[in-house]
Amino acid sequence: MARSTAFRFTFWKLIFLVLMAGGLYATFIRFTQGLGASTNLNDQFPWGIWISFDVLCGVMLAAGGFTLTAAVHIFNIKRLHSIIRPTILTAFLGYILVSAALMFDLGKPYNIWHPLIMRNPHSVMFEVAYCVMLYTSVLALEFSPIVLERFGLQKPLKVVRAILIPLVIFGVILSTLHQSSLGTLYLIVPEKLHPLWYTPLLPVFFFLSAIAVGLAMTIFESSMSAKHFGLQLELPVLQELGRVLVVVLGIYAILRFEDLANRGALKLATQPGYEMYLFWLEIFLGIIAPLALLLQPRIRSSPNGLYLAAVLALLGFITNRMNVSITAFEGSTGVHYFPKWTELAVTGMIIAAGFGLFGVAVKYLPIFPKEELAPEPAREAEAQLGVSAVTENAGD
Amino acid sequence: MPKALLYDSTACIGCKQCEQACATQNQLRYDDTIAAEQVQSDHKLTVVLTRDDKFMRRLCMNCNDPSCASVCPVGAIKKTSSGPVTYDPAKCMGCRYCMVACPFSVPKYEWGKLVPKVQKCTMCPDRVAQGKPTACAEICPTGATKFGERDELIAEAQKRIRDNPGNYVDHIYGLEEVGGTSVLLLSAVSFETFGYSTKLSKDPMPILTYRVLSHIPDFVPLGGMVLGGIWWITHRRDQVALAEARESVAENPAKSGAENRRNR
Numbered sequence: 001m002a003r004s005t006a007f008r009f010t011f012w013k014l015i016f017l018v019l020m021a022g023g024l025y026a027t028f029i030r031f032t033q034g035l036g037a038s039t040n041l042n043d044q045f046p047w048g049i050w051i052s053f054d055v056l057c058g059v060m061l062a063a064g065g066f067t068l069t070a071a072v073h074i075f076n077i078k079r080l081h082s083i084i085r086p087t088i089l090t091a092f093l094g095y096i097l098v099s100a101a102l103m104f105d106l107g108k109p110y111n112i113w114h115p116l117i118m119r120n121p122h123s124v125m126f127e128v129a130y131c132v133m134l135y136t137s138v139l140a141l142e143f144s145p146i147v148l149e150r151f152g153l154q155k156p157l158k159v160v161r162a163i164l165i166p167l168v169i170f171g172v173i174l175s176t177l178h179q180s181s182l183g184t185l186y187l188i189v190p191e192k193l194h195p196l197w198y199t200p201l202l203p204v205f206f207f208l209s210a211i212a213v214g215l216a217m218t219i220f221e222s223s224m225s226a227k228h229f230g231l232q233l234e235l236p237v238l239q240e241l242g243r244v245l246v247v248v249l250g251i252y253a254i255l256r257f258e259d260l261a262n263r264g265a266l267k268l269a270t271q272p273g274y275e276m277y278l279f280w281l282e283i284f285l286g287i288i289a290p291l292a293l294l295l296q297p298r299i300r301s302s303p304n305g306l307y308l309a310a311v312l313a314l315l316g317f318i319t320n321r322m323n324v325s326i327t328a329f330e331g332s333t334g335v336h337y338f339p340k341w342t343e344l345a346v347t348g349m350i351i352a353a354g355f356g357l358f359g360v361a362v363k364y365l366p367i368f369p370k371e372e373l374a375p376e377p378a379r380e381a382e383a384q385l386g387v388s389a390v391t392e393n394a395g396d
Numbered sequence: 397m398p399k400a401l402l403y404d405s406t407a408c409i410g411c412k413q414c415e416q417a418c419a420t421q422n423q424l425r426y427d428d429t430i431a432a433e434q435v436q437s438d439h440k441l442t443v444v445l446t447r448d449d450k451f452m453r454r455l456c457m458n459c460n461d462p463s464c465a466s467v468c469p470v471g472a473i474k475k476t477s478s479g480p481v482t483y484d485p486a487k488c489m490g491c492r493y494c495m496v497a498c499p500f501s502v503p504k505y506e507w508g509k510l511v512p513k514v515q516k517c518t519m520c521p522d523r524v525a526q527g528k529p530t531a532c533a534e535i536c537p538t539g540a541t542k543f544g545e546r547d548e549l550i551a552e553a554q555k556r557i558r559d560n561p562g563n564y565v566d567h568i569y570g571l572e573e574v575g576g577t578s579v580l581l582l583s584a585v586s587f588e589t590f591g592y593s594t595k596l597s598k599d600p601m602p603i604l605t606y607r608v609l610s611h612i613p614d615f616v617p618l619g620g621m622v623l624g625g626i627w628w629i630t631h632r633r634d635q636v637a638l639a640e641a642r643e644s645v646a647e648n649p650a651k652s653g654a655e656n657r658r659n660r
Contacts, residue, residue, distance in 0.1 A: 036507030043437065043504045046495040074623050076630035107490020107505065107512040111470075114489050118470040124605050125493045126469035127612065169623045173616055180608075187604045188463055188497045191596060203608055333501075 016352050023349020026342040030104055038342040044335040049343050052325040054101030054350055056182055057318050058094055059132070060206075063214035064221070065091025065139060066175035073168040083237055085146060085367050086225060087218050092139040093357050095132065097350050104346050124184045131178035138171040146365050179210040186324060194328040195265045196279050202324070205256065209286075212248040213317045215241045216290075219310035221358075223303060228359075231368055233303055242306050245313065246294045253287045278319065278327045286316020398460075399479040399524055400546035401533060402553055404582040406563050407540035408451040410444055414532035414541055418442045418455075421520060421531035438504045438515040442532060445590050450583075452590035453541065455532070456481060456502045456517035457570060458578035461600030464494035464503060464516075472514075479546070479578040480519035488514060499574050499596055519578060546578065553580055567594070575600030 030038040041048050068087040071077045103109040115129040141160060148157040160167075183206030190198055199205070219238050226233040260266045269279055290313040299305030330336055339347075361367055412431055419426035424439050436443050442455035458481045465473040465481060472487035473494055490512060495503045506512035520530040528534070529543035536542075542549065553568045569581035573596045581587070587594055 032510075034508060034510045035505075035512065036509075042507065043495065044501070046492040046505060070623070074627045074630070076627070076634065105491075107492065108488065109490075111487075111489035114470040114487060118472075118487050120466075120468055120471040122466045122602060122606055122609065123469045123471075123493075124609060125467060125491060127609060129469055165627055169620055169627070172623055173619045176619065177612060177615070184605055184608045185493070187608065188467060188601050189499075190601075190604065191499060191593060192496075200604075 012355075016356055019345075019348045019352035020356075022345040023352070026345035026349070027104070029342050030346065035107060038340065040337060040340045040343065042335070044333045045329065045337045047325060048337060049326075049339040049347055050101055050105040052322050053318070053347055055098055055105070056321040056325055058098040058101060058350075059179065059182060060210050060213050060317060060321060061217050061314070062091040062094025062098070063175065063179060063210035064218040065094075065142075065214070066135075066172050066179075067211050067214035068218060069142065069168045070172045073165060074172065079240060080237055082234055083218060083222055086221060086362075088139065088142050089146075089358065089361055089367055090217065090221050092136075092143045093354055093361075095136040095139055097354050098132070099136065100353075101346070101350050124181050124188075128178050128181050128185070131174045131181065135171060135174040135178065138167055138174065141167055142171065146367065150365050175210075176207060180204065180207040182206050183324075186328075192329060192332040193324070194268075194275050194331050195263065196260070196268050196275055197324045197328040199259050199263060199265075201255065201259050205252070205259075208248065208252045208255070209317050209320060212245060212252060212286075212313060215245045215248065216310040216313040216317075219245075219306055220314060223307040223310070225362070225368070226303075229362055229368065235301075235303060238303070238306050239301055242294050242300050242309065245309070246291065246300075249287055249291050249294075249313070253291070256283075256287075275327060275331065278323050282316055282319040282323055284316070285312050285319055290316070398477065398546045398578060399519075399543065400458075400549050400578045400580055401455075401519070401530060402542045402544070402549040402580045402582070403453050404540050404542070404553075404556065405450065405452050406582065406584050407538045408444065408453070409538055409540075410446055410451045411537060412444050413535045413537065414453065415440065415442055415444060417531040417535040418517065421523075436502065436504060438506045438513075441504075441515060441517040447585075447589055450585055450589070452581070452583060452587075452592075453532075454590070455579060456519065457500055457573075458517070458519045459574055459600070460576040460578065461574070461602055463497040463499060463574070463601045466602035466605070467493045467497040469493070476521060476524075478521075478524050480521040480524055481516075481578075482518050482521045483514055483516065485513040497601070499593070499601055546580075549580055553582055556582065569594075572598045574598075 026038065035041060039048055039050075064087045068080060068084050072080050072084050102112065106112060115126050116133075120126045142164075145157055145160050148160065180203035183202035183204075186193055186198070186202055187200065219241050222234060222238055225231055257266070260269065269276060290309040293299045293305055293309040293312070296305075299309070326337055415431060416426050418424075418441055419430070419439075422441060424441070430440055433440055434443060434445060436454055442453060445452045445454060458475075458479055460475070462473070462475055462481050465471075465475050468488075469491060470487045470489060472484045473481060474484075475481050492503075492505060492514075494514060495501070495505060503514045503516045505514060520528075523530060530541075533541045533543035542552075544552075550568065550571060553571075557564045557566060557568070563584055565583050565586060567583075567587065569583070569587050569592055570577035570579050575598065581592070583590075
């Protein structure tokens with residue numbers, strides 16, 4: 001395996017180093033010359049790609065964490081258990097990187113802790129700040145068994161296992177709240193947002209698409225890991241996720257078009273223009289293409305078909321977040337925003353850091369063990385008894 | 397009682413003394429170049445716009461229920477009972493949600509500074525607290541900008557329109573927009589001419605987000621109960637299966653797990 005990936009590894013390492021170097025230079029400019037010099041933001045366009053991609057998409061792409069922990073620990077779908085560790089790792093890294101990205105975007109990043117003591121419960125941003133802070137802590141705890149196991153720390157491991165279920169429930173609640181609240185953020189600007197995207201249902205759409213993206217991201221991340229770490233692909237598990245993804249995308253599509261029709265905004269989707277093209281790009285990539293692929297059993301059961309559908313869905317919902325936070329504002333502000341190279345460089349560095357940290361974690365921590373330690377006492381007892389009935393029967 | 401400003405653009409002569417007084421009050425530079433600028437910015441908190449021979453001021457509307465104060469995660473922006481919407485830069489972390497949320501796009505940012513602040517007219521809160529008029533109202537040579545009790549200024553604006561209906565558009569801007577503002581405007585020409593949207597809701601904007609946020613205290617215990625319930629049910633099945641497996645293993649240790657399942 002090391003032999004065959006030697007060249008590729010060097011190639012990706014080079015890309016990684018280029019992105020890191022560019023990002024660090026942009027970081028230097030950001031923190032020595034300020035936001036004006038390092039971004040194309042202005043009074044008409046105060047939020048750019050660091051909010052649109054790094055925060056909105058970042059949180060969305062990390063949604064696999066709550067989706068999968070809920071499926072495995074709450075809904076007791078044991079077949080998905082084997083992919084829960086890499087999924088939690090992805091989510092945990094995602095939230096760390098979102099927090100890091102916020103430090104670039106905030107005008108006074110050293111005041112980031114202020115919401116802790118200066119509370120405004122009427123602010124969606126306050127609620128998001130609290131939920132993200134708490135959920136990152138929850139993810140740290142959900143991730144901790146992997147580290148504790150690595151260093152053989154049994155006592156703290158026992159403590160974490162004992163509180164695992166309440167922790168997972170708390171994490172799912174926090175995620176539901178802030179994933180939807182990222183949509184709620186935009187409810188206060190009905191006169192500024194293009195009617196193709198402004199709807200009172202924004203929180204619902206943000207939440208539903210977070211679930212879809214959580215599933216797609218898990219398929220993407222498992223496929224990538226299988227390719228690059230030479231692991232056995234958990235194909236049946238991914239097929240299961242693919243089927244759930246079909247249902248979630250279907251529900252999302254129906255609600256989205258019902259909402260457009262009910263608000264009388266459907267005709268805007270046929271008026272040629274900047275907004276219309278980006279709207280259909282989002283719908284095609286996020287809904288039409290993945291559904292067309294996943295509804296064919298042959299494609300749904302092939303690793304490449306699943307991978308392609310997942311990547312398309314990810315690109316579609318990234319386009320959706322960019323549309324809500326950038327495209328939808330351009331009409332009302334009369335300003336066209338395109339990020340400066342420094343903004344792109346910082347975002348590139350953050351993405352590279354995500355891939356890099358994932359690789360490091362896989363190398364040094366038991367992320368992909370053959371047999372995972374079962375957190376439920378039921379499974380421990382079952383293991384002692386040598387009974388396989390429970391596992392086989394689960395989730396039907 | 398809440399104070400307000402009434403700006404009657406038909407009385408304005410475009411002398412821009414309000415701009416100068418505002419800059420002095422807020423310790424901002426003011427010179428001929430800045431005087432010529434026709435946009436609000438981090439160094440120009442109020443501007444007298446000129447279209448042909450008509451004038452119109454732009455400044456923070458100091459809304460009765462301001463979006464900016466509602467969205468600020470750290471409460472750096474506050475609506476005071478006497479009218480001004482104040483800003484505390486020490487609390488601000490620079491998220492700029494106020495700029496995104498403001499229906500009038502008033503708050504501006506010091507993009508060029510390493511320690512930036514939001515800049516906006518705050519209706520001279522210190523002067524108002526001392527019972528004095530705002531700097532712009534005090535300096536105005538024609539009384540076009542007038543400071544006073546909001547109720548009285550509304551009555552006066554209505555009287556002016558009634559007495560000279562030909563001079564005004566029949567609309568007191570700020571009376572009802574986004575639930576009312578502490579700045580009231582009168583104009584001879586459409587407010588849209590100067591970029592004031594006349595399509596704004598009559599309800600305060602913060603209700604749009606608070607309607608959703610206010611459900612959180614209900615959602616948390618309910619969500620916990622539902623998820624906990626699902627966990628209980630799904631894992632109960634396991635425990636039953638396990639108990640049955642244990643029993644049959646005790647009865648006949650040779651039996652396989654698969655058979656147990658079939659027997660169940």
